[in-house]
Each structure stands twice: as structure tokens, then as C-alpha cells.
Amino acid sequence: MNSTAAEPELAEPYLREWLSTVGLDVEYVRAEGNTLYFLDDGREVPVLDYAGGYGSLIFGHNNPEIVAHAKALLDGGSPVHAQFSRHPYANQVATALNRIIHRELGTDEPYSVIFGNSGAEANEAAIKHAELDRVLRIQQLGEELAAHVEQVRAAVADGTARVSGRALAAAGAEAGEDPLEALLAGVARHNAERLARPPLFLALEGSFHGKLVGSVQLTHNAGYRAPFGALAAQARFVPIGRPEELKRIIEEERAELLDLVVTDGAVEVVPRAFPVFCAFLLEPIQGEGGINVITAEFGQAIQQACAEIDLPIVIDEIQSGMGRTGAFLASSLIGLRGDYYTLAKSLGGGIAKTSVMLVRRSRYRREFELVHSSTFAKDHFSCHIALKVLEMLEADDGRAYRTAGELGEKLTAMLEAVRADFPDVVKEIRGKGLMLGLEFHDQSEGSDEGIRETARAGFLGYAVAGYLLREHRVRTFPTASAANTLRFEPSTLISDAEICQLGSALRGVCSVLRLQDGKRLGGA
Ligand code: 5B6
Secondary structure, eight states: OOSSSSSOOOOOOHHHHHHTTTTTOOOEEEEEEEEEEETTTTTEEEEEESSHHHHHHHTOOOOOOHHHHHHHHHHTTTSSSSSSOOOOOHHHHHHHHHHHHHHHHTTOOOOOEEESSHHHHHHHHHHHHHHHHHHHHHHHHHHHHHHHHHHHHHHHHHHHHHEOHHHHHTTTOOOSSOOOHHHHHHHHHHHHHHHOOEEEEEEETTTTSSSTTTTTGGSOOOOGGGGGGGOOOOEEEEETTTTTHHHHHHHHHHHEEEEEETTTTTEEEEEEEOEEEEEEESSSTTTTTSSSOOOHHHHHHHHHHHHHHTOOEEEOOOOTTTTSSSSSGGEEETTTOOOOEEEEEGGTTTOOOOOOEEEGGGOOTHHHHHOOOOOOTTTTHHHHHHHHHHHHHHHHHHHHHHHHHHHHHHHHHHHHHHHHOOOOHHHHEEEEETTTEEEEEEOOSSHHHHHHHHTTTTTTHHHHHHHHHHHHHHHHHETTTTTEEEEEEEOOTOHHHHHHHHHHHHHHHHHHHTTHHHHHHHHO
């Protein structure tokens, strides 16, 4: 991975320097199953990969069945790009997704599918669609209100209604020479202020929904989000497991437009709910946040609160979905139902870059197809790979889901055993299926200066990852948002021996931390 004079290293020098500090700057030259290989003196060295492309490899690196399918597509000269033509294969992906989702959710409402190229792009499509829907709802509300103003004008003009002091007060208007004009001006002023408000999103603390301009505003980590706050709509972040906070935020932000009606000869002001919020985005299991699992109770509280204000829920299954937790959608395991779903990562079978945004038919706006597109989305190659992946997940009556669940239990049992042996080092094991996390106790008061400083700088997890790679040839990472938590997202091909290898590696690093052997750990 060293740069040469002939080939200067220009890409991300800052990131590279940092990776090198913790010993993660390795160039991998080959990959298969759960193994990546780098070269040492021309010899291939295997590394057991628990990072799994951040959850992109449900069937492992270069899965032979998927690779053979890809080769056949390329050899057959399949038309990768044929925009603005019929895409029956994209319809097949949509049909397959609907079939699976209907089975898991026990519903038959169809979901329309919009294709993209990355996870963030799928979330941006959901954000855009939800905003289009909100804008069209506001437009309809505006038209109703305008029609009512005309009815009121007519009723006052023909003497069948008069403006009451109560109506003027409700509109914050002073009775002048012409009470109707004063009322209408007060109502217009009130409504214009509400209508000028930008949309607001709800998301969870610890969330990660991507790093593009819209989605990064729904990603909780301020380091990623804050510099770009002026570029897009903002979110209010709800602490996990705190439904009362969700209610408080909704209450704090709620707004009403003023409508006018004629009742018993009087013009009255009637409040109408104004959709301040655009959507609530959430991951059923947070990845970047440090493997935080949403409980069924909190899921239900969110579902109910959103239903009360008719707020669509976007379930981001980009990392947790595609069978990783033992079900196609992790959210189905807690009975949470989304108006939208986003999927990416493993949908591309580890070789294609593809994503989808699904929106339930009753919320779908056909106009969206005219205002949203992407050159590379919905291409023949990725759609066929996605179809293959879905077929493999569903094969043998869903064997892959069962395998993910069973392997997850084995992996969890191993991680719990490590915790039981090192309760002073390991704080908690979290997650479901093949999306697991191990949190270390805080080491910022450790007796070894190196370990203490590494922990204080927020690099403990990366130093641990460097150690595991160097000493045990195991690849796993923490996240920028949860520096003490290692993540394990292997494929369904993980073997008992590979689970044991991770166990030994973790015991190794736990001993280093217990003994406060900073030299051995290495790090920042
Ligand atoms: O495909 P894309 O990255 O745009 O997907 C965004 C996204 C992700 C996700 O997990 C969820 C739930 N929603 C949207 C993708 N996560 C990617 C990720 N990448 C890194 C670290 C993470 O914790 C998560 C990463 N970090 C450093 C270098 C490269 C990747």
C-alpha cells in the first residue's frame, strides 16, 4: 500500500495517514467468503473479515453463485444501460421485494420501488418523496382554505354571516372599519408564517442515514452533520427508548393553519393541523451508532405517535436488512411497519452498487417519477444481481434467514462467554443475528498512559482493531460514533472455526486491556 515515486498517492492522504497510525492501512488483493488476503513478500496472508463491507456481504466476498451469474450477464452482452425503455427485470425485483415484505409484514398493500446506487441515495429519495408528498398535501390544504375564504366573503357580502369578535381574537386581528378584511389579513399573516417554515425531520440519537447533503442532516454525529447544516432541512433527534421525549418534541414543533367556516350565521376560525414534520427516519438496529437495538415497545410508541400526526415512517434497513438479523427486515421482528423502506449494501450481492427505496402505494405520488432519476440506477446488471440475491435468500424456504439467526446465536454465545471471562473489560454484547456489537468498558481512566490517551482521543476501538488485525489476522471496526464498540457483520458462510478464531482474538485483546499492556496494544 506504500506509494512509489512513479505513482504518488493522492487519494485521501489524511485518512491514509490515520489508518497507518493504527496499523489498518493494508491493501487487500483478493477476497473470498469471509476472507480477505494481503501480500507479504509475495505470499498471500488471509485475514478473517468480520467487517463484511459494513454489512454488504450477506453471502460473503465474491460468492461463486453470484459471480457466475455476473459473468454470464457480461458474457451474454446484457445491455447495462438502456434508460427510458422497458425494464421488466426492475419490475421483477420490485415484485420479489413485495412478495417477501408482504409475507413478513402480513399485509398485501403494494410498495412502489424507486432504484438508486447507494444507501444514502435511497434515503435521499425517501426524503425527497416524503417532501413532495408533504408539499402536495399543503397545496391541497391551501386550496381548501382559499375556497373557504371565498365562501366566507360571499356569506358576509350577502348578509348571511358576520364576523364575530371571537374570530378576530382567534386570528390575532383587531376589529377595524372592515372586520372581514381585518380577519382575512390576520388569518393570511398567521398562515404565511407557518407556510414559510422549512420542513423538519425526526430521527433518533445515534442515527446514521448517509453522508449526502440531505441524509447527513439526519445523521446524528455532529462531526459529520454540523458543517453542512445550512445546505438542507434539519432534524430533531429523539433519544432511544424515550417516547415521552418524542411526544415533547412533537408538541414543541406542532403548528396549525387557520381555516374559516360559517356556523350559525357567524364566521369562525378553525385550526387545521399543518404538517411541520416531513418524515421520521430510523434504523431498527443502529450500525454506526454502536449496534443499538430498538425495542418492540419503543417501536410501537413511535408507530403510534407518527400515526397520530399522520407522519410517514422511513425504516432504514440499509445495514440491518437483507436477512442479516434472521428476517428480511429487522424491523419486522419488532412488529414495526414502515411507510417507506430503504435497502442497499447486500442487495448488490457484494459486487453491484445498488439500492432501493420502497414506498407504500397509499402514500405513493406518481409525480415523483418525473422529478427524480439517476443515470446509473435501475440498470440491467445490478437488477439481475439483486434478483439473484433475493432468490438465494428465499431458497429452500428461507434457509439463509434461519442460518443467519442460528449463526447469530452461536456468535452471541461466544461473545457472551468472552464477556463472562472478562467482565472488567467487556461491558455489553448487543445486536441480533449477524449484526452484533461488543462494547468495552471506558479506558479513559486506565492505568497505562498509552491506553488512557488512546481512549481519551476516542481511538480505543481503532487501536483494538489494529491489534486484532496485526496479531490475530481478524478484521473488525468500531465506528466514529461509538468508539468503544466493535462490530461483527460476517456472512452466512461463517464457520465454527472462524467463530473460534474471533473468540481467541478477542480473549487476546481483553487480556492486553486487563493487563493494561499499552505497548502491545499500540495505537494513536
Ligand atoms: O451506501 P451508503 O454508504 O451511502 O449508505 C448510507 C447508509 C449506511 C447505513 O449503514 C445506514 C443504516 N443508512 C445509510 C451505510 N453505512 C456505511 C458506513 N460506512 C462507514 C462507517 C459506518 O459506520 C457506516 C465507513 N466508514 C469509514 C469508511 C468507509 C465507510
